[in-house]
Amino acid sequence: xxxxxxxxxxxxxxxxxxxxxxxxxxxxxxxxxxxxxxxxxxxxxxxxxxxxxxxxxxxxxxxxxxxxxxxxxxxxxxxxxxxxxxxxxxxxxxxxxxxxxxxxxxxxxxxxxxxxxxxxxxxxxxxx
Numbered sequence: 001x002x003x004x005x006x007x008x009x010x011x012x013x014x015x016x017x018x019x020x021x022x023x024x025x026x027x028x029x030x031x032x033x034x035x036x037x038x039x040x041x042x043x044x045x046x047x048x049x050x051x052x053x054x055x056x057x058x059x060x061x062x063x064x065x066x067x068x069x070x071x072x073x074x075x076x077x078x079x080x081x082x083x084x085x086x087x088x089x090x091x092x093x094x095x096x097x098x099x100x101x102x103x104x105x106x107x108x109x110x111x112x113x114x115x116x117x118x119x120x121x122x123x124x125x126x127x128x
Contacts (some may be wrong), residue, residue, distance in 0.1 A: 003027055007094040009082040009103050010034065011068045011118055018107060018116045021100060024083060026092055031055055035079040042083075045069075045076075047118070049125040050102045053092075055081040066113065071121035082118075 005023035012020075013036075024031070031040055037057035045054050057065060057078040065078035082103055086093045108119040 006083065006092040007100075008092075009095060009100060011080050011082070011116070013066045013068055013077075013079045013115075014113070015068075015116050016114055019082075019103060019118070021095075024081060024092065031081070035081060037078065043076075045071075045121050045123060046125045047071075047102050047106050047120050047122070049127050050099055051084070051125070052099070052103075053083045053085055054121075055083060066115060067110065067117060068115070069118040069121040070108075071119065072123055076121060080118075 003025040005025050007021060008024040009019045009021055032038060035055060035057055039058040041056050041058040042053050043056065045052055054076060056076050060078040061074055067075035067077050068080050069076035082095065083092050084095055084099065085091065103118060106119045108117055110117050
């Protein structure tokens with residue numbers, strides 16, 4: 001049986017080219033390999049009023065990985081994957097074209113390293 005795939009966006013640590021849209025499988029080992037960690041976390045974050053679930057290295061700050069998303073302290077660090085859940089919150093779903101556009105519209109560059117990063121990533125929507 002083939003694992004289902006979902007459209008997601010990956011932002012790689014130390015990347016100078018920008019994020020990439022790709023097909024994500026709901027496979028823990030694969031997710032850990034993609035972001036380079038042993039333990040993931042999937043926090044809920046917003047850009048403006050658009051909600052995302054972002055797969056991150058749970059201990060990335062302790063490992064002093066490079067920031068890839070800014071907006072509130074602390075930043076999200078290391079390679080991150082923007083995803084989203086179904087309305088019931090039980091499974092991943094494809095990111096919509098509008099959600100991908102929100103990510104692309106909030107790209108910036110780390111002035112110290114030249115790395116492409118995502119800006120305005122916050123814990124609450126702007127409308128709160």
